[in-house]
Amino acid sequence: MTANDQSSKALPRILTGDTPTGRLHLGHWVGSLENRVRLQSDYECYFLIANLHAFTTRADKPDEIARDAIEILKDWLAAGIDPERSTIVMQSAVPAITELTWHLSMLLPFNRVMRNPTLKDELEVKGLVDKHSFGFPLYAVGQCADILAFRTALVPVGEDQLAHIEMCREVARRFNHTYCDVDPATPDDKHVEAGGIFAIPQGLVGRVGRLVGVDGVQKMSKSLGNAIFLTDTPAQVKKKVAQLYTGRVDMNAPGDTNNALFQYVRSFIQDPARVAELEDRYRRGDAIGDGHIKAEVAQAIDTLLAPMRERRAKYDAPGQEHALEDMIATHAARANLVTGETLGRVREAMKLSFGARGARAALRSGR
Ligand code: TRP
DSSP: OOHHHHHHTTOOEEEEEEOOOSOOBHHHIIIIIHHHHHHTTTSEEEEEEOHHHHHHHHTTOHHHHHHHHHHHHHHHHHHTOOTTTSEEEEGGGOHHHHHHHHHHHTTSOHHHHHTOHHHHHHHHHTTOTTTOOSSTTHHHHHHHHHHHHTTOSEEEEOGGGHHHHHHHHHHHHHHHHHHHOOOTTSOGGGTTTTTOSSOOOEEEEOSOSSOBOTTSSSBOOGGGTOOOBTTOOHHHHHHHHHHOOOOOOOTTSOOOTTSHHHHHHHHHOOOHHHHHHHHHHHHHTOSOOHHHHHHHHHHHHHHHHHHHHHHHHHHHSTTHHHHHHHHHHHHHHHHHHHHHHHHHHHHHHTTOOTTOHHHHHHHHHHO
16 A cells, blocks of 8 residues: 555544764664554654754754765665655755744744753753753754644654643644634634644654663663664674673572563563563572573574565665665655645735735635
8 A cells, every 4th residue: 555545535644853963773773663653554654864953963964964864764674664655854845844833933932942851952962951942942843834834634653752742732722713713612622623724743652762772771762772672683682782781690699670671671572561571580580590591582682583684785875875865755745735735825825925826726625
């Protein structure tokens, strides 16, 4: 089934995405990617590569950003994003998103944007509090535009992104109220019925909101050097899992199943009965060593990654660049159709559609 068949059946839409900053790891998998792969059959899915957002911190590195954007696409396809069913959105290839960012930015008080906790954290962690560009905070508004340009119902994300989704919901309500006469008291799920252009989207967090890294302490992150990448070899996986520090030395000592190792057990061992058994024996200290459990976890991670490695090899093969570029272009055309329609309606609602008679007539007759 193609994305077009899906849209004719009007499945609810999903949009989510990643900023291209390098290879994806297991934290991305359990936090969101796994959800995305699963949801492809029940939703019309749009997966966005936020290459414009990458310029917030690397405006001087266009080559690197272009390379990372392709890397992330390969990681997605390897992970099971199916280009026959879902649409890949290269952000820079969809101008409607940029225009919508401008319009939404007028509806959000500057101080409201700067109070967004995800944005605040990021500025602090990156040491940019008093030296970020003018454009940096704009990416958070841009993220609202990414979502709303597709009139999205559901946004599967990691926990850290929920503050952005909340801001997106706010600005969607405000837009519908300001330009579409939707009563501000309208319940969120009735905005479209009430004449709003935008549905109020909902966030959806994956089963593991925050996967701990192999240091056993911090959230898994490429920059902290504690990540298992989707492209890691079996030997790398084994070595990294073996590093997981638990502090337990005696296989007969009662263990704490809230530790990092057991987060991995629950995240990656597929058989619930085996997970329960391991938990039970670990708690009681029933002759079960951490080394043994780590080997089993590494095995489970390999089972997950093996088909990804295989698919990835296909896209890494020489001559594949053109196929990937073609894919990006065809998918951008689909994305431009959907977002172009949104923008047509937005411009009309905002009384901006001068010189767009043809488009307006087409939209009217389409109603
Ligand atoms: N900010 C997100 C991240 O870095 C990426 C992103 C951009 C996104 N636009 C989005 C996520 C829209 C969900 C919806 O992870």
